[in-house]
Amino acid sequence: MVIGNKAVTGKFNLNDLPGSAGRMDIMCRCIASALFLSHDVRRDVEVYLLLLGPPDPPKAVRVVGGEVKYMAPDERNIGGILSKALTVKVDKSWRESTPGVYVARKTLEELLDDLVKKYEVYYLREDGMDIREVELGENSLFILGDHIGVREDMEAIIEEKCKGIVSIPTRKLQADHCIVIAHYELDRREREGV
Amino acid sequence: MVIGNKAVTGKFNLNDLPGSAGRMDIMCRCIASALFLSHDVRRDVEVYLLLLGPPDPPKAVRVVGGEVKYMAPDERNIGGILSKALTVKVDKSWRESTPGVYVARKTLEELLDDLVKKYEVYYLREDGMDIREVELGENSLFILGDHIGVREDMEAIIEEKCKGIVSIPTRKLQADHCIVIAHYELDRREREGV
Numbered sequence: 001m002v003i004g005n006k007a008v009t010g011k012f013n014l015n016d017l018p019g020s021a022g023r024m025d026i027m028c029r030c031i032a033s034a035l036f037l038s039h040d041v042r043r044d045v046e047v048y049l050l051l052l053g054p055p056d057p058p059k060a061v062r063v064v065g066g067e068v069k070y071m072a073p074d075e076r077n078i079g080g081i082l083s084k085a086l087t088v089k090v091d092k093s094w095r096e097s098t099p100g101v102y103v104a105r106k107t108l109e110e111l112l113d114d115l116v117k118k119y120e121v122y123y124l125r126e127d128g129m130d131i132r133e134v135e136l137g138e139n140s141l142f143i144l145g146d147h148i149g150v151r152e153d154m155e156a157i158i159e160e161k162c163k164g165i166v167s168i169p170t171r172k173l174q175a176d177h178c179i180v181i182a183h184y185e186l187d188r189r190e191r192e193g194v
Numbered sequence: 195m196v197i198g199n200k201a202v203t204g205k206f207n208l209n210d211l212p213g214s215a216g217r218m219d220i221m222c223r224c225i226a227s228a229l230f231l232s233h234d235v236r237r238d239v240e241v242y243l244l245l246l247g248p249p250d251p252p253k254a255v256r257v258v259g260g261e262v263k264y265m266a267p268d269e270r271n272i273g274g275i276l277s278k279a280l281t282v283k284v285d286k287s288w289r290e291s292t293p294g295v296y297v298a299r300k301t302l303e304e305l306l307d308d309l310v311k312k313y314e315v316y317y318l319r320e321d322g323m324d325i326r327e328v329e330l331g332e333n334s335l336f337i338l339g340d341h342i343g344v345r346e347d348m349e350a351i352i353e354e355k356c357k358g359i360v361s362i363p364t365r366k367l368q369a370d371h372c373i374v375i376a377h378y379e380l381d382r383r384e385r386e387g388v
Contacts, residue, residue: 017268018266018268018271025267025268025269029223033371036371037365037367037368038366039341073219073223073368074211075270076209076219076270147233168378170382170385171377172231172233172234173231173232174231174232177230177374180371180374184362187364188364191364
């Protein structure tokens, strides 16, 4: 789950994802990193975004790997799919905008309450336990911030609800690169039967 | 170094990187994966592209992490920089188009001959030795194909000139994700003093 602090919650210009769309490019890359393999999609993965930018926050987006169709890994394609999702009239329950893509009105707290029922939720932050040292189940979900990070009041909610804080201790990495590495660490364990 | 089998070697439309630009989106993401940290650039990294699409192949692009300016990690921004590089008149020697971005007319063989003088060159392919088991120096450079892979006649040249074949054995991954993991493996070793 990725928090987009400034990512817009209404119409945006596909030619300006980083600027007027509030770093929507990061959200697009995070979806691509979470879902795409070479010529394939990780069908057992879900991605959640929490978009907090204007004009109509908060909105949560849910992308279901096993259901998405017509999605390509480039930013503009995913941006187009998100743009469509943000035109849907939202309420508290998930509504499908395109195959496998859902949108709802959810606060961080509401979204987390949903997620902890389905997943072992970890917060990915620099001071956490080394991801390689942590026992992670197949059913792990990671929470990440965008280029701004996560606001203190939101951190308090996450820390209360998550199972633990985990880090990629090598370098300060972009959110989408952290997702690639989290997958890699889980894939390694699966492969080695750990 | 990434081989773009269809990536165009002239003008292209920034609104259609995957289509008419011959999967230039992959080239853009590979550069971003190789160079960007969170709010920083890996200043000790170089990225090379070998572009083989129409209208004027082959062209090689060299991006120097320690010299680039005004580059953002989104595909459109990097696409714009590549587009500018492809308007430069090329010959056998590198010409700078924007800070830290160079272009030249080089075949695979010529480019590899340059690279093996500066780097320990590895070919990243599925049947190689597990990257985690291979002793890699700080000065490693990896060769990757795009969505199509690497043509057989080119593979023969690479195999002849490279130091070894290395794999990320977990899953079949996109080239840009392979680069994130290659960095991660090298960063881990640096951190652990191996």
